[in-house]
Amino acid sequence: MLRYAIKRLGSLVISLIVASLVIFACIEVIPGDPASFMLGINAQPDTVAALREELGLNASLSARYLSWVTGMMSGDFGTSYTYRTPVAEIIGERLWLSLPLALIALGLTVLVAFPVGILAATKRGSWADMSVMGATQLGIAVPNFWFAMLMVVLFAINLRWFSAGGFPGWENPAAALKALTLPAIALALPQASILARVMRSALLDTLSEDYIRTSRAKGLTRRQSLWRHALRNAMIPVLTIIGLQFSFLLAGAIIIENVFYLPGLGRLVFQAISQRDLIMVESVVFLLVFAVIMVNFAVDLAYAWVDPRLRGRA
Amino acid sequence: MTLLSIEQLNLSIGDLPILRDVSLSVGAGEVVGVIGESGSGKSLTAFSVMQLLPRGASCQGRISLLGRDVLTMTEPALCAMRGRDVGMVFQEPMTALNPVQTIGAQVAETILIHEPKTSKSEALERAKQALTRCELPADKFPLSRYPHELSGGQRQRVVIAMAIALQPKLLIADEPTTALDVTTQAEILALLARLVREDGMGLLLISHDLAVVSDMADRIVIMKDGAVVETGAADLHRTMTHPYTKALFAASGHQPVRSAEPQEIPLLQVQNATRDYTLPRRSLFGPVDTFRAVDGVSFEIKRGESLGLVGESGCGKSTLTRAILGLDPLQGGKILLDGEPVGPAVRRKMQVVFQDPYGSFNPRHKVGRLVAEPFHLLNRKATAEEVDAALISVGLTPPDKHKFIHEFSGGQRQRIAIARALIIKPDLIVLDEAVSALDVSIRAQILDLLADLSDQFGLTYLFISHDLSVVRAITDRCLVMKAGKIVEEGATETLFTAPSHPYTRTLIAAAPQLPAA
Numbered sequence: 001m002l003r004y005a006i007k008r009l010g011s012l013v014i015s016l017i018v019a020s021l022v023i024f025a026c027i028e029v030i031p032g033d034p035a036s037f038m039l040g041i042n043a044q045p046d047t048v049a050a051l052r053e054e055l056g057l058n059a060s061l062s063a064r065y066l067s068w069v070t071g072m073m074s075g076d077f078g079t080s081y082t083y084r085t086p087v088a089e090i091i092g093e094r095l096w097l098s099l100p101l102a103l104i105a106l107g108l109t110v111l112v113a114f115p116v117g118i119l120a121a122t123k124r125g126s127w128a129d130m131s132v133m134g135a136t137q138l139g140i141a142v143p144n145f146w147f148a149m150l151m152v153v154l155f156a157i158n159l160r161w162f163s164a165g166g167f168p169g170w171e172n173p174a175a176a177l178k179a180l181t182l183p184a185i186a187l188a189l190p191q192a193s194i195l196a197r198v199m200r201s202a203l204l205d206t207l208s209e210d211y212i213r214t215s216r217a218k219g220l221t222r223r224q225s226l227w228r229h230a231l232r233n234a235m236i237p238v239l240t241i242i243g244l245q246f247s248f249l250l251a252g253a254i255i256i257e258n259v260f261y262l263p264g265l266g267r268l269v270f271q272a273i274s275q276r277d278l279i280m281v282e283s284v285v286f287l288l289v290f291a292v293i294m295v296n297f298a299v300d301l302a303y304a305w306v307d308p309r310l311r312g313r314a
Numbered sequence: 315m316t317l318l319s320i321e322q323l324n325l326s327i328g329d330l331p332i333l334r335d336v337s338l339s340v341g342a343g344e345v346v347g348v349i350g351e352s353g354s355g356k357s358l359t360a361f362s363v364m365q366l367l368p369r370g371a372s373c374q375g376r377i378s379l380l381g382r383d384v385l386t387m388t389e390p391a392l393c394a395m396r397g398r399d400v401g402m403v404f405q406e407p408m409t410a411l412n413p414v415q416t417i418g419a420q421v422a423e424t425i426l427i428h429e430p431k432t433s434k435s436e437a438l439e440r441a442k443q444a445l446t447r448c449e450l451p452a453d454k455f456p457l458s459r460y461p462h463e464l465s466g467g468q469r470q471r472v473v474i475a476m477a478i479a480l481q482p483k484l485l486i487a488d489e490p491t492t493a494l495d496v497t498t499q500a501e502i503l504a505l506l507a508r509l510v511r512e513d514g515m516g517l518l519l520i521s522h523d524l525a526v527v528s529d530m531a532d533r534i535v536i537m538k539d540g541a542v543v544e545t546g547a548a549d550l551h552r553t554m555t556h557p558y559t560k561a562l563f564a565a566s567g568h569q570p571v572r573s574a575e576p577q578e579i580p581l582l583q584v585q586n587a588t589r590d591y592t593l594p595r596r597s598l599f600g601p602v603d604t605f606r607a608v609d610g611v612s613f614e615i616k617r618g619e620s621l622g623l624v625g626e627s628g629c630g631k632s633t634l635t636r637a638i639l640g641l642d643p644l645q646g647g648k649i650l651l652d653g654e655p656v657g658p659a660v661r662r663k664m665q666v667v668f669q670d671p672y673g674s675f676n677p678r679h680k681v682g683r684l685v686a687e688p689f690h691l692l693n694r695k696a697t698a699e700e701v702d703a704a705l706i707s708v709g710l711t712p713p714d715k716h717k718f719i720h721e722f723s724g725g726q727r728q729r730i731a732i733a734r735a736l737i738i739k740p741d742l743i744v745l746d747e748a749v750s751a752l753d754v755s756i757r758a759q760i761l762d763l764l765a766d767l768s769d770q771f772g773l774t775y776l777f778i779s780h781d782l783s784v785v786r787a788i789t790d791r792c793l794v795m796k797a798g799k800i801v802e803e804g805a806t807e808t809l810f811t812a813p814s815h816p817y818t819r820t821l822i823a824a825a826p827q828l829p830a831a
Contacts, residue, residue: 213410214473217401220393308414
């Protein structure tokens with residue numbers, strides 16, 4: 001198990017290095033000079049040159065890459081071209097919204113998908129299964145921003161249970177959670193639908209395995225076979241999907257953040273791209289890649305926990 | 315005392331009748347063998363006793379187990395019965411165990427389910443005893459092992475330990491040794507016989523293999539198409555009256571007639587062939603270990619000869635086959651076909667028929683296209699006449715080329731596989747366990763077909779199998795392979811009647827024998 005973890009950790013470090021190189025290279029090849037963009041078209045050449053010097057744009061490529069990477073390691077992500085404040089500070093603020101939002105949405109996804117998927121699999125072919133399959137089909141098909149707007153109309157405008165948007169900050173945790181409720185539901189709807197379907201089909205696959213028949217021949221009831229033997233074996237595909245969903249929820253909430261006027265990472269990266277705030281884009285993208293790689297690492301460890309066959313594998 | 319009596323059992327799945335008026339009984343300490351080909355309903359009869367039937371199945375009739383009628387029992391009563399009164403052993407030990415639980419936990423579960431008051435440690439202690447009885451002592455096979463750390467035979471012992479942990483009155487074994495090597499099969503059958511004797515259990519032994527059942531059973535039940543056609547004592551081979559029983563015995567010992575004489579010219583020459591596999595590194599920068607799967611193997615096949623290659627799983631016969639087909643590179647030695655090294659240039663002189671008639675065809679192509687596939691070696695398309703001729707030569711008809719592969723039975727598919735191998739008129743056909751998945755009567759037909767074809771086209775066969783009786787029936791000369799090496803080589807009859815190597819003797823002794831009529 002330890003060997004497996006160390007190997008996965010090794011590949012994690014390599015992925016991070018490759019990702020940082022790719023991100024840096026992509027940003028470098030984008031045409032346009034951030035200094036002249038920031039100063040506008042009427043800027044004097046010497047002003048632009050001075051700003052380039054100040055932003056460190058005149059150093060060599062390798063020196064800039066190294067200072068970017070070493071800076072990130074010490075928590076210094078550089079200074080935003082547009083906001084003129086440290087990038088780490090801005091990302092930190094935004095992360096305090098996006099990370100809890102992603103976690104709540106993922107929690108909702110799992111809470112809904114597991115029981116629904118298990119129910120559908122155990123009652124295969126019944127009306128319960130069919131309604132679950134129909135509802136999840138709908139959940140995937142309905143665009144979640146539209147569903148978000150419907151919720152705003154119902155819960156914020158008509159019933160006035162929630163506010164229609166904005167985020168009050170974490171000084172008042174109850175208010176903050178309340179503000180994240182509708183966005184989290186909107187984000188979770190399609191994800192829960194996908195996960196429930198994956199859960200159902202993974203469970204149906206394992207329920208038809210020979211060892212389920214063996215367990216029934218030992219005298220286990222259908223339910224006992226399901227909980228003791230089938231569920232853990234069905235977890236591999238489910239864990240894969242959960243890993244993908246978390247990464248997606250962290251970065252892919254741009255539209256939902258816009259619907260609810262939430263200052264999250266998605267909106268930050270969108271604004272940074274349109275304002276050509278390259279250092280900001282670089283940092284946010286790297287942070288997201290970092291999150292994806294960490295989640296994959298966690299999923300890999302979870303695989304090994306679920307399946308002993310993976311532990312010894314090199 | 316009668317443990318199990320099945321009377322007039324009818325079973326249907328949906329509207330499809332599967333079993334018709336099946337009656338049989340098993341007494342204490344008695345071994346009853348149920349024999350039938352695929353689709354005869356023998357497994358479903360066994361599953362009816364456990365009431366572990368597929369969806370939509372319904373039973374009529376009477377199944378009396380220890381005096382209680384199984385068909386009227388409630389689900390909780392059935393759960394209490396399964397595992398306690400009746401244990402069951404399945405065909406496929408590789409998949410019958412939960413891969414994510416230790417063997418100790420899985421055996422202990424049988425005890426914990428039925429005796430919930432037992433402490434976990436006590437259940438594990440009893441699991442240890444059950445595994446020891448099944449010849450898996452805890453000092454060599456700790457309870458913390460996972461199924462993937464065990465071989466097929468060892469896994470089957472775990473399944474048996476689970477089934478006998480509570481010393482049930484009746485044990486049902488559904489093809490318990492079909493997936494195992496002959497020597498492992500002999501060990502597992504001996505284990506079952508010992509457990510039956512020690513515990514006074516009844517054993518319902520289900521098999522397609524007459525020889526296996528004849529060796530063990532006190533009584534034999536023959537099934538065909540969902541009905542019992544004949545029941546008899548262990549000497550059924552002498553007392554049988556039903557034509558199907560007679561046909562089954564005849565097919566099991568079938569010896570095709572071959573008249574072709576091999577020529578003295580060598581067609582395939584394997585010279586000192588060596589194949590290594592690299593193993594994963596033990597440490598991050600440690601040396602790379604290799605595993606020698608084929609170790610300095612040399613032999614020749616003459617034109618028109620039929621050569622057998624026998625050995626147990628893991629002996630290197632599949633690796634050698636891949637090397638002969640030019641699919642894997644060798645690390646030493648060479649393989650020549652008609653004097654040239656095997657590779658794309660001579661590939662067209664050689665075709666192969668695989669074991670699995672279900673997995674070795676693309677289900678989306680029609681038979682005509684499947685059969686014509688080898689023509690890519692000749693860089694031209696097959697003509698309609700060539701496809702028709704190939705189908706006719708294996709006993710099918712030209713219109714069959716418009717069908718899809720799922721429309722054919724296992725035996726027909728294997729004929730199509732042979733047609734595919736024949737179509738470009740190769741010199742050598744490699745038959746890799748080509749009849750192992752077939753029922754005995756189909757197997758006899760395919761063996762006859764192969765014998766005919768070799769007479770007709772002067773074909774040379776390399777016949778790779780773990781099944782000694784088949785190799786004996788169809789080959790002129792035979793090689794015995796063990797741990798990557800050829801340990802014995804000789805004319806087939808001599809080798810079987812007077813084996814010289816101890817391993818060959820073990821193999822032949824382990825193979826179940828059909829009783830002489």
